[in-house]
Amino acid sequence: MVTEELKINIGPQHPSTHGVLRLVADLDGEYIKDIEAKIGYLHRGMEKLAESRNYHQYLPMVDRIDYLSGFFNSASFCYAVETLADIKVPKRAEYLRLITMELNRIASHLLWLGSLLLDLGATSPLFYCLREREEILKILENLTGQRMMYNYYCFGGVRKDMPDGWLASVRDFCESFPAKVDDYEKLITENPIFVARMKGVGIITPEIAMDFGITGANLRASGIKFDARKNMPYGVYKDFNFDVPTHEDGDCYARYQIRLLEMRESCNLIQKAISRIPGGAAEKLKVKRTNCGCNKPECAFCGDDTKVFFKKTNPLTLKIPTSEVTTFVESSRGLSLCYVRANGTNMPDRVKWRTPSFSATQLLPELCKGGLYADIMAILGSLDIVLPEVDR
Amino acid sequence: MYALYLKIFKYLSLPKWIGIITWPVIPFIGIAALMVLMVLFLVLLERKFLALLTIRKGPNRVGPNGLFQTVADAIKLLFKEDIIPANANKILFTIAPVIFFFPVMAVYGLIPFAHNWVAINASCGLILMLAISSISILGLLSAGWASNNKYSMLGAMRAVSQAISYELPLVLSALSVVVLSGTMNLNKIALGQESIFEWYIFPSVLGFLIFLICTLAELNRVPFDLPEAESELVSGYNTEYSGMKFALFFLAEYAALFIYSALIATLFLGGYSSPLGGYILSFIPYVKKVVFFEQAFWLMSKTFAIILLIMWIRATLPRLRADQLMSFSWKFLLPLSFLNLLFVALLKYFIG
Numbered sequence: 105m106v107t108e109e110l111k112i113n114i115g116p117q118h119p120s121t122h123g124v125l126r127l128v129a130d131l132d133g134e135y136i137k138d139i140e141a142k143i144g145y146l147h148r149g150m151e152k153l154a155e156s157r158n159y160h161q162y163l164p165m166v167d168r169i170d171y172l173s174g175f176f177n178s179a180s181f182c183y184a185v186e187t188l189a190d191i192k193v194p195k196r197a198e199y200l201r202l203i204t205m206e207l208n209r210i211a212s213h214l215l216w217l218g219s220l221l222l223d224l225g226a227t228s229p230l231f232y233c234l235r236e237r238e239e240i241l242k243i244l245e246n247l248t249g250q251r252m253m254y255n256y257y258c259f260g261g262v263r264k265d266m267p268d269g270w271l272a273s274v275r276d277f278c279e280s281f282p283a284k285v286d287d288y289e290k291l292i293t294e295n296p297i298f299v300a301r302m303k304g305v306g307i308i309t310p311e312i313a314m315d316f317g318i319t320g321a322n323l324r325a326s327g328i329k330f331d332a333r334k335n336m337p338y339g340v341y342k343d344f345n346f347d348v349p350t351h352e353d354g355d356c357y358a359r360y361q362i363r364l365l366e367m368r369e370s371c372n373l374i375q376k377a378i379s380r381i382p383g384g385a386a387e388k389l390k391v392k393r394t395n396c397g398c399n400k401p402e403c404a405f406c407g408d409d410t411k412v413f414f415k416k417t418n419p420l421t422l423k424i425p426t427s428e429v430t431t432f433v434e435s436s437r438g439l440s441l442c443y444v445r446a447n448g449t450n451m452p453d454r455v456k457w458r459t460p461s462f463s464a465t466q467l468l469p470e471l472c473k474g475g476l477y478a479d480i481m482a483i484l485g486s487l488d489i490v491l492p493e494v495d496r
Numbered sequence: 497m498y499a500l501y502l503k504i505f506k507y508l509s510l511p512k513w514i515g516i517i518t519w520p521v522i523p524f525i526g527i528a529a530l531m532v533l534m535v536l537f538l539v540l541l542e543r544k545f546l547a548l549l550t551i552r553k554g555p556n557r558v559g560p561n562g563l564f565q566t567v568a569d570a571i572k573l574l575f576k577e578d579i580i581p582a583n584a585n586k587i588l589f590t591i592a593p594v595i596f597f598f599p600v601m602a603v604y605g606l607i608p609f610a611h612n613w614v615a616i617n618a619s620c621g622l623i624l625m626l627a628i629s630s631i632s633i634l635g636l637l638s639a640g641w642a643s644n645n646k647y648s649m650l651g652a653m654r655a656v657s658q659a660i661s662y663e664l665p666l667v668l669s670a671l672s673v674v675v676l677s678g679t680m681n682l683n684k685i686a687l688g689q690e691s692i693f694e695w696y697i698f699p700s701v702l703g704f705l706i707f708l709i710c711t712l713a714e715l716n717r718v719p720f721d722l723p724e725a726e727s728e729l730v731s732g733y734n735t736e737y738s739g740m741k742f743a744l745f746f747l748a749e750y751a752a753l754f755i756y757s758a759l760i761a762t763l764f765l766g767g768y769s770s771p772l773g774g775y776i777l778s779f780i781p782y783v784k785k786v787v788f789f790e791q792a793f794w795l796m797s798k799t800f801a802i803i804l805l806i807m808w809i810r811a812t813l814p815r816l817r818a819d820q821l822m823s824f825s826w827k828f829l830l831p832l833s834f835l836n837l838l839f840v841a842l843l844k845y846f847i848g
Contacts, residue, residue: 112646118730131650134818225718225725225815231550297719297814477650478728478817 109137114480116145122219123491125465127480134477139469146495154455159185160419162452164255169457170493173212174254175205176435177457180442182257183338183431188424188446189259191417195409197261198340199381203274204244204256206370206377210281211240212436213367220360220485221292224301229292236284243273259422261413268387271378278375285367293361302357306471306483309354316470317463320438322487325362326354332434343380346373356486363488383410423450437461437488461493523615527604535750539566542750542807549811573746576739581644584736588642593737593744596635599628600748600755607758608683609795610768610788621682622674625759626667629714632748633659636723636733639745643736651732654818655723658713661825662720666710668833669703672840673763676700682759686767697764699843702836704764706829708802711756713825715749718810725815753803761798768795 115126124145130137167174218233248256313326331348333341349365351358383389392405424446438460447453464487505515547554555562605615640652677688713720724732768791
């Protein structure tokens with residue numbers, strides 16, 4: 105019998121390619137002979153655009169690199185400029201950054217969980233995940249005025265202090281959230297079909313992971329304990345003690361488990377940060393400041409630590425002398441790197457982004473080869489790729 | 497009823513032979529009407545029930561509480577442009593939805609909705625029903641092949657392999673009921689389960705489970721919805737279909753959902769017989785004659801219990817992979833259904 109390979113074009117408008125990824129697969133029946141990932145449909149020239157804008161103009165665009173977790177790239181760029189221009193950040197602002205980043209991590213992981221299960225054919229987990237994500241988005245909207253493209257961080261801190269009652273809403277969320285994750289685990293983790301689809305599929309060995317530059321939860325699921333928050337701490341992460349979960353298997357199921365653990369860990373981290381934030385809740389801080397009124401820098405209520413920025417920078421006068429810096433931020437998808445080179449004007453000479461999704465996309469053909477057609481969706485879903493981040 | 501019907505013709509002073517000719521057609525008209533109404537209702541039920549399970553409201557804009565949503569959808573589908581892809585095989589492309597649709601419709605005539613209320617009271621109704629309903633897979637295959645689309649083709653191939661491998665355990669578990677009842681007539685099978693203790697689900701509980709699982713596979717529903725896996729094959733065999741042709745696929749799928757659930761109710765859950773032991777209406781004078789209403793009510797409630805179970809499964813489970821699907825059928829379900837048949841046969845031989 106004569107058989108021939110079927111060349112099938114998955115994407116760029118396929119329901120489960122999470123945006124505009126295009127995969128060209130050679131199929132032998134249900135088996136994949138070869139697969140090639142074609143990217144670039146969402147290329148906006150983020151790096152080149154930086155060169156014709158001053159630092160302040162470029163900052164809001166940075167959120168758009170990864171639309172599901174905008175805070176991380178924003179933080180990365182802010183840290184870079186702050187290092188170059190030698191701008192100090194008050195502690196309260198750093199704590200706010202930590203809380204918002206971790207909330208953002210949970211929101212991003214929730215959407216990942218929902219869409220992974222949707223790719224596997226289970227529809228209802230998506231709605232449960234979106235319910236919790238909605239709560240986070242409401243909290244963040246209350247703080248920043250935006251649901252996705254926050255533009256909340258500025259050079260030298262954050263744009264404004266939190267509104268009254270915001271910290272309490274975050275605390276409420278953190279108290280209710282672990283029970284919700286337990287619910288997901290009940291629904292998903294032990295499900296025999298889910299386990300059969302995920303276990304032993306798309307195994308990333310530690311060697312492959314290091315060769316391809318995989319970072320984030322995908323790397324930790326392969327047994328390598330690397331987390332930028334722990335290994336090269338930025339902000340106030342070094343003040344906190346938190347677990348970095350790792351898993352030995354490196355398959356899709358391990359990646360699923362790691363991300364669930366990360367959600368719980370982020371929740372704990374937020375709770376710790378809430379209890380330790382300098383100045384405490386905004387409504388109480390106002391009263392304490394009025395009663396204190398000493399304006400001494402070491403005061404616990406009106407001192408430096410309780411400010412959200414020391415001095416706002418001017419877009420025209422923020423001229424950074426010729427120098428370069430690279431900053432790392434552990435985003436929800438992995439290590440997000442930002443390289444900034446300044447040339448003495450108020451515009452950057454060069455900005456370079458290294459995004460974790462890009463490395464994960466390279467790995468996709470390696471993982472899919474020899475597997476079944478349906479495995480593509482399990483692997484693609486478990487890698488947690490966001491296409492605007494791949495193409496930038 | 498027959499005499500009453502002929503009397504109408506007498507009163508209207510119409511020739512009697514018209515009545516004699518049209519009498520056998522009436523059940524089929526009734527069944528066709530039932531099917532269309534049932535599908536309209538089932539689609540709404542599924543959307544509302546899934547919404548309930550996934551903390552949403554479901555359709556609530558058209559009519560009171562979204563009651564006319566499916567009617568609006570049907571009207572929209574009727575008026576949509578009927579697109580045939582340029583390189584498609586036009587004849588097969590047009591005919592495929594019909595091939596898919598007509599066996600499901602034909603099968604409606606074989607289900608006893610109440611005692612002797614069955615359009616075709618065939619002595620081998622069960623086998624006839626399974627045989628006719630497996631024709632519809634030809635419709636899927638021709639739809640997938642004729643659309644000249646790779647996704648459709650893959651979906652059709654999956655559908656065929658799935659239908660063939662799940663047909664065997666399905667028939668074998670249905671056979672266990674035949675062994676227990678000693679007949680293939682669905683009406684007599686239902687008659688054999690007068691009280692709740694005689695339901696065939698108790699001696700053949702494995703058969704019931706296998707039949708339910710295979711029904712899910714035959715209906716292409718979660719977790720066996722590989723032929724139309726949205727995240728993998730876009731929409732499978734009906735990717736290229738639009739307008740009324742798509743509506744026919746849709747109609748047939750939901751009609752099949754109802755008929756298979758009714759079959760499960762008839763085979764394992766006593767069919768139209770009351771679980772209370774006797775019919776309430778038969779104790780009340782004057783309404784004894786309409787006891788079939790109560791019988792139809794019991795069949796419907798059992799059927800809808802099964803339908804809701806199937807919808808619940810859809811909301812809970814992810815989808816199997818193609819190879820897992822095959823090995824599950826051939827390596828697990830088939831031996832198990834043989835075992836069940838053997839067990840039931842021994843039970844029948846020794847206990848009676």
